[in-house]
Amino acid sequence: MAFSGGPRPESEQRLCKHPPMAVRRSGIRFQISLLLLLSALNGIFLLTVIVGLFASDPTSVSAEVEDGILSVLLVWVALFTLVTVFSAFRLQKSLSDPMAMLSDAARRVAGGELDRAIPVQQGADELRDLSGSLESMRQNLVSSIDELDDQNKTVTAMLDALRDGVLLVDEKHRVESWNPAAEYVLEQGEYPRVREGQRIDQLLQFDASLFSDQPSQTEQDRETARGSFHLSVHIQPLPKGWVVVTRDVTKAVEITNLKQEFMSVVTHELKTPLTAIQGYTRLLLMGKGGDLSPKQADLLTRSREQTGVLYKMVNDLLDASRLEGGNLALDIVPTDLPAQVEDAVSAFSGEALRRRVKLRLRSQLLPGSVVQADPMRLQQILGNLVRNAIKFTEQGGKVTLHARTHGGFAVLAIEDTGRGIPEEAQRHLFEKFFQVERGDKRLSGGAGLGLYIVDQLTRAMNGTIEVRSVVGEGSTFTLRFPLVEAP
Ligand SMILES: Nc1ncnc2c1ncn2[C@@H]1O[C@H](COP(=O)(O)OP(=O)(O)OP(=O)(O)O)[C@@H](O)[C@H]1O
């Protein structure tokens, strides 16, 4: 909706239709100036006559002539006084009545009484202008109020149509107004009903500190007359007060929980037969089912590899769904890092050899460099990063795990001389199922879950991860974990 405060050409025209006041002969200023001029001329005339009389030789003017002049002067003064009084009276009449009417009309407009038009005042031009301007102001005010009224109706209709509850809260945390959905979403149960002036922290049972000059977001389980449901609440500061948006997300939360449950059950159920297949294949390869021809051994080896890929994928899906649901249990203990980095590198030496990539460990860690971590999950983190580095590096390339301590932190950097990662892709790397190129699914044999799991596990162990990469030159993933005293 556009809230425009632009000029109103029509009213401007109305305001400017008269010529400038100084040039108009029926103006108040003109009439007063004329009166003053006449008085001044009259004064000069009288002064001249009186000075002439006094200055003349008394013997040269006879007494009759003197009397005659005085009588003429008397008549002149009387006539002039009459004209002046009459003009002043006319001026007063043409000013005071319309002024009284105008001030009355202005008072009505100021008091909000806008339905009566201000009559155009006859007489002096200035008063006509003034009444015209006041009428234009009244009309502009009426149309602005109508416009505001329309906008208000539209906003109210929009708020009424919203399915989210919206509450306006004043600076003292009291509810000022709300839409119908707010009543529905916050329907009473053990909670009080929404009413004007009610404290919002009591209504929503929230900590008042959530109402600050920054937007905030929170969630709440709520028992109401309709049963229990999950509420998401967004608090947006306004210049005076806040707007609180409440949304019933019960369904969405239920679906997410169901999805996680489903993932967890399916992946768990898939693991059992996969473990059995892996076991049987291993037995066959060991010759427990009889001698194998080279062809059979080759096919079985490939089958074992593919089962391994599938097994890892199922495990990753299970981990990702547990991490998302916040129910992946970690066994955090003081963990010796030198042993961990050696294990991680030696676990991939075979794969690096197969892919003709040189895998090295450059460790400056002193014995007794210990971090708080889940050793199995730390292996998973390092394994994912080393596996990626090998996968995305051409034959003849190098992958190096650098390990050192710096400023109370253990710094583990997995560096490769591989294809690198474009800058715009780097910020999505730790998202679920993200892969830089279409062919990566086939190339990596994975689903794009590795880095998501790495990031989540690293955070859960109080660590950080960052990536630096230049396309065509290689990538470095750097992990930092706070060092702790060796036990
Ligand atoms: N060292 C690397 N060099 C270049 N690209 C990389 C590197 N590591 C990750 N990537 C890119 O990031 C994507 C996501 O990596 P991630 O480990 O999450 O998934 P994945 O390896 O494809 O599959 P998964 O790990 O689930 O088996 C990869 O598909 C690849 O495009």
Ligand SMILES: [Mg+2]
């Ligand atoms: Mg990976």
